Amino acid sequence: TxxxxxxxxxxxxxxxxxxYGASVYELEDHYRSCGVIVRATILHDKYSGKPKGFAYVEFxxxxxxxxxxxxxxxxxxxxEIKI
Known part of the structure; x- marks a missing residue:
């Protein structure tokens, strides 16, 4: 909703x-000190399957x-990552 x-x-x-070579586990590890993570998602191109270079982290x-x-x-x- x-x-x-x-x-x-x-x-x-x-x-x-x-x-492009970063994993979800590395992303979660980077933000683990900020709080409990619900999920981290690295977005991929739906046709090629390659990472798009950005992600979302939900706490x-x-x-x-x-x-x-x-x-x-x-x-x-x-x-150098950007938020």
């Missing part, structure tokens, strides 16, 4: 400049998003 979607959005971050609590924002411009898998 729309209410569920907006609730999820308050507890999620968009992560850009994700290396249990909205407060974790503020902590995650402090990790903007940090290095993940050799690249």
């Amino acid at each position: 729309t209410a569920d979607k907006s609730t999820i959005e308050t507890k999620s971050i968009w992560v850009g400049n994700v290396d 249990v609590n909205a407060g974790s998003v503020e902590l995650a924002l402090t990790l903007n411009d940090t290095i993940l898998h050799g690249r």
Whole structure:
């Protein structure tokens, strides 16, 4: 529902400049210190199956998003990620 979607959005971050070789496990590990993660998703092209270079991380609590924002411009898998 729309209410569920907006609730999820308050507890999620968009992560850009994700290396094509990075795994979901590495992404989760990078943000683990921010709080409990519900899921991390690296988006892939539906035709080629290759990663698009960005991801989403959903946390249990909205407060974790503020902590995650402090990790903007940090290095993940050799690249400076953007939130």
